[in-house]
Amino acid sequence: MDDCVGESDKAMIDCEGVTKRFTLHNQGGTVIEVLSRADVQVAPGECVALTGASGAGKSTLIRMIHGNYLVEEGRITVGGVQVSGADARTVLRLRRETLGYVSQFLRVVPRVPAIDIVAEPLLTAGWHADAARAHAAGLLTRLNVPERLWGLGPSTFSGGEQQRVNIARGFARNYPALLLDEPTASLDATNRDVVLSLIREAKARGAAILGIFHDENARSQVCDRVVDVSAFRPVAT
Amino acid sequence: MTAALEQPLLQVRGVTKHYGARLGCGDVSFDLWPGEVMGIVGESGSGKSTLLSCLAGHLPPDAGEVRFDVDGSLRDTLQLTEPERRRLHRTDWAFVHQHARDGLRMGVSAGGNVGERLMAIGARNYGEIRSQAADWLNRVEIAAERMDDRPTAFSGGMQQRLQIARNLVTGPRLVFMDEPTGGLDVSVQARLLDLLRGLVREMGLSAIIVTHDLAVVRLLADRLMVMKDGRVVEQGLTDQVLDDPQHGYTQLLVSSVLQV
Numbered sequence: 407m408d409d410c411v412g413e414s415d416k417a418m419i420d421c422e423g424v425t426k427r428f429t430l431h432n433q434g435g436t437v438i439e440v441l442s443r444a445d446v447q448v449a450p451g452e453c454v455a456l457t458g459a460s461g462a463g464k465s466t467l468i469r470m471i472h473g474n475y476l477v478e479e480g481r482i483t484v485g486g487v488q489v490s491g492a493d494a495r496t497v498l499r500l501r502r503e504t505l506g507y508v509s510q511f512l513r514v515v516p517r518v519p520a521i522d523i524v525a526e527p528l529l530t531a532g533w534h535a536d537a538a539r540a541h542a543a544g545l546l547t548r549l550n551v552p553e554r555l556w557g558l559g560p561s562t563f564s565g566g567e568q569q570r571v572n573i574a575r576g577f578a579r580n581y582p583a584l585l586l587d588e589p590t591a592s593l594d595a596t597n598r599d600v601v602l603s604l605i606r607e608a609k610a611r612g613a614a615i616l617g618i619f620h621d622e623n624a625r626s627q628v629c630d631r632v633v634d635v636s637a638f639r640p641v642a643t
Numbered sequence: 644m645t646a647a648l649e650q651p652l653l654q655v656r657g658v659t660k661h662y663g664a665r666l667g668c669g670d671v672s673f674d675l676w677p678g679e680v681m682g683i684v685g686e687s688g689s690g691k692s693t694l695l696s697c698l699a700g701h702l703p704p705d706a707g708e709v710r711f712d713v714d715g716s717l718r719d720t721l722q723l724t725e726p727e728r729r730r731l732h733r734t735d736w737a738f739v740h741q742h743a744r745d746g747l748r749m750g751v752s753a754g755g756n757v758g759e760r761l762m763a764i765g766a767r768n769y770g771e772i773r774s775q776a777a778d779w780l781n782r783v784e785i786a787a788e789r790m791d792d793r794p795t796a797f798s799g800g801m802q803q804r805l806q807i808a809r810n811l812v813t814g815p816r817l818v819f820m821d822e823p824t825g826g827l828d829v830s831v832q833a834r835l836l837d838l839l840r841g842l843v844r845e846m847g848l849s850a851i852i853v854t855h856d857l858a859v860v861r862l863l864a865d866r867l868m869v870m871k872d873g874r875v876v877e878q879g880l881t882d883q884v885l886d887d888p889q890h891g892y893t894q895l896l897v898s899s900v901l902q903v
Contacts, residue, residue: 431891432898473880475887494866494880495676515862516833530844583874 416486417447418614419456419471424480426466426494427640440466443480444638446616450582453605453615455625458635464618466587467635471616472507473497484583502530506584508576510591512568517559521546524574531579545574549600565592577604584608586617590624602628651679652817652849654717658697658707660690666873667693672866673868673878677816680843680850682864682881684857684896690873691853692821698851699738699754699819700728709816711735733763737810741822743802747794747809752782756809764813779808783838796859800831811842820852824859827871836862857900869893 440464448454456464469475470489477490485504489497501507506527510630514523521542528538541555546556549570560568561565569592576584586605590598598621610614619625625632651674654685660667668690675681683691696702698709710717711731720731740746742812747756757776758766766772777787783804786796794802803823810818823839824832840863852864860867860881868878869890877890888894 428887429889430894432895469886474882476879476883476889495679496882497880497883498679498865513861515837518837 418450418485419446419448419616420481420483421446421467421471422481424467424470424482424638425478425640426463426470437639440488441635441638442502442640444635446633448583448614448616450612450614451607451609452631453629454618455617455619455629455632456635457632462635463638464635465587468507468587468616468618472505472585473500504582506576506579506581508573508584508586508589509531510587512560512572514560516561519557520551520560520563520571523558523560523571524578527575527578542574542578545578546571547599548604549574566594566597569593570597573601573604577608578611580608580611582613584613584615584617586615586619588618588620590619591623600622650712650715650717651675652679652712653698653851654708654710655698656708656710658694658704658709660693660697660702660704668697668870671874671875673875675817675849675851677849678847679866680848680852681866681868682860682862683853683868683870684855684860686855686869686896689870691870693873694870695819695821695851695853699736700732701738703814714781727799734813735816737813737815737818737821739803739810739818739823739864740778741825741877743799743806747802748804749793749795752791752793753785753797753805756794756805757812760809760813775812776808779812780805783808784834798831800827800835803827803831803835807839807842811846812849813845816849818848818850822854822856823852824856825854832859834872839863856899857885869896883890 421444424441424444426441427437432434444467446454446467456467458464466475469485470477473489474494480490482489483501485495487500489500521539524542524545525538528541529535546628551567551570555563555567560571573589589601593601602624605615653675656672657669659669671694683694684689685890690869696705697704703721708719709721712721717837723731737744748759751759754773754776757779759787761775777790780787780790785801785804787857794805797805824835836859842848852860864881865881867881867884869876869884871892877884877888877893884893885897888897
């Protein structure tokens with residue numbers, strides 16, 4: 407496995423007192439407070455689900471851990487590396503080496519073949535092109551993406567096919583920490599089961615996983631714990 | 644990672660340029676690390692092109708330093724001797740212009756355009772120059788049989804790919820790009836973006852890309868700098884600046900993009 411931090415008793419993903427508010431400068435400086443003093447820890451080999459009503463801040467927390475949203479207050483570390491307040495270079499290295507992310511939507515250069523989208527994280531990690539493509543082909547096969555689609559750009563694919571390309575990309579590398587934003591949404595039962603096995607395998611090799619799963623059945627199959635983010639609702643002022 | 648990677652490739656400090664009383668760009672500072680791609684966005688007149696010209700040595704700034712890693716030590720490129728400067732521009736640096744005709748010699752064949760840059764750094768063996776040129780035309784997807792055609796006979800997208808081949812053939816470490824996909828058809832833009840991404844990754848290139856197109860920086864740049872009225876108003880990780888912009892001007896830019 408890639409360079410995991412040695413201390414096994416420490417959380418791989420650690421959020422402490424994390425607060426997020428958005429200030430809308432062009433709308434009269436309106437401040438929207440989303441999360442207040444959120445605490446979430448995920449240990450290696452553990453899968454934790456974030457729950458709470460729509461708008462409660464589940465995706466916001468995931469995005470802060472990924473470095474996509476800035477952290478206003480509090481501290482986030484992944485694999486011992488501090489994400490909150492980190493410079494771009496630190497976050498980029500963390501994403502390259504430690505932290506994987508399966509988003510809800512696929513955002514890629516138009517018309518790039520699906521197989522190359524899946525192989526890209528491997529190429530970035532220095533894999534040989536043939537090995538990267540072979541590994542990508544294996545994942546696409548497992549996720550039942552028909553081979554005739556591999557050479558095509560995914561913009562014309564169905565929602566479910568796009569999501570499976572996205573999942574294949576997210577699972578291409580064995581990251582020690584993984585963020586999943588609705589990985590089983592828009593998938594049929596067969597493919598949902600494939601995704602759940604990928605999650606189980608990641609856990610078995612010691613990955614810490616934090617995810618949003620609307621599908622209760624999926625959640626109960628792979629998650630060890632649930633954290634309700636409603637507990638971190640900001641106090642109305 | 645080796646110790647050599649622990650030093651920025653380019654270190655910019657307090658770069659300022661005035662046009663008379665008007666500010667072109669003011670007090671710009673940043674570090675660019677090996678393998679990083681930085682985007683600079685802003686509207687017309689924001690100073691992004693002035694900044695790029697100052698960084699690339701096309702325009703002398705009024706104040707500031709542009710330090711580049713020369714043989715392991717950071718040297719102020721504004722203080723280099725003329726031969727040192729020329730060497731830098733022919734080997735380690737490259738500049739991709741928005742209009743390919745500004746970066747190409749239109750009266751010289753495609754192969755000649757690529758070969759010329761090799762000859763400028765001392766290549767003399769005709770066969771080797773020609774085979775390297777052919778290899779590069781292939782990498783930017785220009786068919787071998789077009790090698791002896793002049794760029795005037797090429798489409799806009801092909802000209803731009805030829806300009807990229809001409810610039811990258813010497814294996815530069817830093818590439819400056821001024822609106823590299825500007826003026827191209829949307830279908831051609833996507834292909835060029837994919838090509839640039841692949842080359843940046845394979846060659847471990849660092850690049851500074853000036854554009855007004857937020858979609859282009861999202862797909863190409865690791866980091867983003869937002870300029871307004873000659874000043875940097877915000878900088879950070881590209882997706883963070885675009886998805887969680889902190890400055891009012893960036894919020895306005897991001898929210899003004901038309902959704903397809």
